[in-house]
Amino acid sequence: MPREKSIAERFDAYVEKVGGRLYKPCRRFLREALNGLIENRSVLLSQIGRALDEPCRLIHTEKRLSRNLRNERYDDAAVEEDYLRLVAPILRDERFPRPVIAVDLSDIAKPRARKMPYLYQVHDGSRDEVVTGYQVVSVEAVGVRGRRLPLLSRLFSQSAPGFKSQNATTLEAVATVCPHVPDDAFWVFDSGFDGHIFFRRLDELGIRYAVRLKLSNDRFLHTPDGKMKVSELVELLPQPHSHRIKFRRREGTGWRRMELQVGFVSNVHLPEYTPGGRPSKKELGETRYSLVVARGMGLKPLVILTTEDVQTKEDAGRVVDIYLERWGIEEANRFTKQGFDLEDVRALTWTGLKRMVQLVHLAYGFLALLVHGPRKQVERIASSFKAFGPVPEYLYYRLLEGLGRLLRATMDGGP
Structure with a gap:
């Protein structure tokens, strides 16, 4: 029976895999940054420097980390690709029989920042207000029993050079991940x-997908009963089928059950659009969709347009379940903000800001790989953080706390 690898061995192997193509000093920085992020759970270079505990003044360590954070020889694209190659085999085992790939946008609010580059107006979801800051596009895989595997995170700003649009940024992230997923x-x-441009690009990529539609958008759909607006179709469509869902409460320690009323329409088409962006009155788009509507989760119904061929209430229920799995990525976004204090990032260069977001993503990725490894080892680490109650199913907070306490001791041979 092979010996269980220590945390130190797994951490070193992880750094070598994702940073194997880096210039050696950059690989050293990658190791030190991930070590500091996990141990002190902060994106501040001073806190990362304290975790390193070097035999010199902290200011010298911080300056060296700052130089490396913006080092032009650090190849962010190579690190991103090597990480995807590392985690891709996991998406092909029994824990991800047909992985759900969730895509989401989150914000990094910096309302008091003045000198940080390319700040622009973003919607702060936690405070429900518009503030200055940045946005992050995240891609994460969801498997059986809510298993998570982060795939990609990129910071972007509408004020940054080369920015085209939010859709273009998201589609670029999707195209990067596509070759690495089943x-x-x-x-x-x-x-x-x-948007119709987004739908067209997804069709060009050849993927299967579901998109939630906004009722406020006066989009027309072509159905077997004729052409009508989405809002009109939702009002006229009966939802005779009951579908029970089960989802985790916000704190991640319990489950809640709810019964939804579901209806669906098959053989739905979007209108073909002219080069000027106007919908054609006669021509239909080639892609055939199904529309699924579910009521019972809030004041507004859940309206999902999907490439799945929905013919039965079971098919419609599966589409609803798949969409609800997407909410897990919002929990992951919350974890990266709270677990690593991401919104406290203070880099003053655009390269440094984007790289720090990638480093936080890699730290979260290391935790995810631990969770997909030996369960006893993970529970032992998570339980080392003293808290009330058993280890929860979403154990990343406790795992990070426990790992932070143990990492320095395990760097020379772990539990």
Whole structure:
């Protein structure tokens, strides 16, 4: 029976895999940054420097980390690709029989920042207000029993050079991840990605997907009963089928059950669009969709347009379940903000800001790989953080706390 690898061995192997193509000093920086992020759970270079505990003044360590954070010889694209190659085999085992690939946008609010580059107006979801800051596009895979595997995170700003549009940024992230996920993976997008250009590009990529539609958008759909607006179709469509869902409470320690009323329409088409962006009155788009509507989760119904061929209430229920799995990525976004204090990032260069977001993503990725490894080892680490109650199913917070306490001791041979 092979010996269980220590945390130190797994951490070193992880750094070598994702940073194997880096210039050696850059690989050293990658190792030190991930070590500091996990141990002190902060994106501040001073906190990362304290975790390193070097035999010199902290200011010298911080300056060296700052130089490396913006080092032009650090190849971000190579690190991103090597990470995807590392995690891709996991998406092809029994824990991800048909992985759901969730795509989401989150914000990094910096309302008091003045000198940080390319700040622009973003919607702060936690405070429900518009503030200055940045946005992050995240891609994550969801498997059986809510298993998570982060795939990609990129910071972007509408004020940055080379920015085209939010859709273009998201599609670039999707195109980067596509070659590394199984062909039968099912992609899920929230409202905000229901533009005709976005749909067309997804069709060109050849993926299967579902997108939540905004009722406020006066989009027309061509149905077997004729052409009508989405809002009109939702009002006229009966939802005679009951579908029970089960989802985790916000704190991640319990489950809640709810019964939804579901209806669906098959053989739905979007209108063909002219080069000027106007919908054609006669021609239909080639892609055939199904529309699924579910009521019972809030004041507004859940409206999902999907490439799945929905013919039965069971098919419709599966589409609803798949879409609800997407909410897990919002929990992951919350974890990266709270677990690593991401919104406290203070880099003063655009390269440094984007790289720090990637480093936080890699730290989260290392935790995810631990969770997909020996369960006893993970529970032992998570339980080392003293808290009330058993280790929860979403154990990343406790795992990070426990790992932070143990990492320095395990760097020379772990538990």
